[in-house]
Amino acid sequence: MIKRILVTGGAGFLGSHLCDRLVEAGQDVICVDNFFTSQKANVSHLLERPNFELVRHDVTHPLFLEVDEIYNLACPAAPGHYQYNPIKTIKTSVMGAINMLGLAKRVRARILHASTSEVYGDPDVHPQPESYRGNVNPIGPRACYDEGKRAAETLMFDYRRQNNVNIRVVRIFNTYGPRMHPYDGRVVSNFIRQALAGEDITIYGDGHQSRSFCYVDDLIDGLLKMMDGPDDFPGPVNLGNPDEFTIRELAERVVELTGSASSIVESRALPQDDPMHRQPDITLARRKLDWEPTIALREGLKRTIDWFGTIDMAAYRAPTPNY
Numbered sequence: 001m002i003k004r005i006l007v008t009g010g011a012g013f014l015g016s017h018l019c020d021r022l023v024e025a026g027q028d029v030i031c032v033d034n035f036f037t038s039q040k041a042n043v044s045h046l047l048e049r050p051n052f053e054l055v056r057h058d059v060t061h062p063l064f065l066e067v068d069e070i071y072n073l074a075c076p077a078a079p080g081h082y083q084y085n086p087i088k089t090i091k092t093s094v095m096g097a098i099n100m101l102g103l104a105k106r107v108r109a110r111i112l113h114a115s116t117s118e119v120y121g122d123p124d125v126h127p128q129p130e131s132y133r134g135n136v137n138p139i140g141p142r143a144c145y146d147e148g149k150r151a152a153e154t155l156m157f158d159y160r161r162q163n164n165v166n167i168r169v170v171r172i173f174n175t176y177g178p179r180m181h182p183y184d185g186r187v188v189s190n191f192i193r194q195a196l197a198g199e200d201i202t203i204y205g206d207g208h209q210s211r212s213f214c215y216v217d218d219l220i221d222g223l224l225k226m227m228d229g230p231d232d233f234p235g236p237v238n239l240g241n242p243d244e245f246t247i248r249e250l251a252e253r254v255v256e257l258t259g260s261a262s263s264i265v266e267s268r269a270l271p272q273d274d275p276m277h278r279q280p281d282i283t284l285a286r287r288k289l290d291w292e293p294t295i296a297l298r299e300g301l302k303r304t305i306d307w308f309g310t311i312d313m314a315a316y317r318a319p320t321p322n323y
């Protein structure tokens with residue numbers, strides 16, 4: 001049966017790949033976005049498709065539609081983007097979740113919420129299982145995002161308990177791939193852009209901090225499996241690639257794969273509250289969803305580098321001022 005599926009943040013990096021997959025599957029897709037951190041170009045190839053619709057809308061305002069499923073992805077995700085207007089970021093997480101849960105409740109839609117490994121903060125448990133409650137600074141520069149996402153998880157589970165809304169919560173770990181915003185300041189996009197331009201590769205701190213990088217196609221598989229999974233498994237579930245690398249190793253890998261002459265430099269101190277280590281424990285996703293990533297960092301980076309080589313950097317703008 002064809003489903004009417006709403007994707008908020010659908011023009012963004014992950015959202016646009018999700019829309020691709022849903023349109024290909026023949027679903028009736030409504031993509032909602034205010035283009036704060038994305039470009040229409042991410043979905044322009046879908047505009048001619050009869051089962052795709054693009055709506056400019058800000059999720060902090062109510063939305064009235066009739067849909068069967070909602071993927072709630074709308075939220076700036078890169079630290080530079082979400083710290084640009086922190087009050088708007090937390091409003092987007094919290095009011096966006098309330099509005100989408102209200103919609104899900106009214107039309108009895110199933111709703112999947114994109115949460116984040118940032119709910120674990122700077123973790124003192126490693127790797128992080130879903131049962132770990134996190135180490136988040138509630139008043140630091142990352143709090144607008146971390147606490148906004150934590151509150152959104154709370155809302156999801158309260159709407160489930162109080163109103164029987166059919167929810168899914170996924171905690172996404174660092175994901176990369178084509179259509180990342182080249183100026184989003186995230187580590188993979190920064191390093192690839194810098195390497196291709198022959199600029200210095202900017203490590204923050206000494207580069208010993210670690211992240212575990214998941215290729216976008218694997219992540220989208222996980223989102224789809226979670227949405228289609230059993231109603232008695234609302235999550236939260238970690239989705240990410242458990243292969244962990246230091247930021248210095250990532251820089252070296254990017255230099256090697258691009259053949260760049262760029263130097264790797266320690267350009268600034270580690271930003272405040274920057275997590276030292278991050279690695280998903282995906283035991284639950286393996287068991288409940290039969291999901292695990294299949295694309296290794298080297299292969300994923302090659303594909304991402306190829307894409308960065310094709311884009312016109314001048315077509316990308318920084319986040320909208322006075323947003």
Ligand code: NAD
Binds near residue numbers: 038073
């Ligand atoms: P992205 O910035 O490319 O996409 C977010 C999209 O949401 C953008 O298109 C943006 O314009 C839109 N948006 C922002 N505020 C909005 C608002 N108020 N109303 C409507 N649209 C709005 O980022 P992404 O990497 O694709 O992230 C998508 C989701 O996944 C986010 O919720 C993010 O927190 C989550 N996530 C991503 C990662 C990752 O590594 N990519 C990791 C953890 C969680």
Ligand code: UDP
Binds near residue numbers: 190191203204247275
């Ligand atoms: N980082 C870096 N150089 C950059 C951008 C980021 O060393 O040019 C570091 C950053 O300090 C963090 C890690 O890379 O330790 C991942 O940063 P990112 O912004 O991609 O995402 P995060 O996982 O911190 O949300």
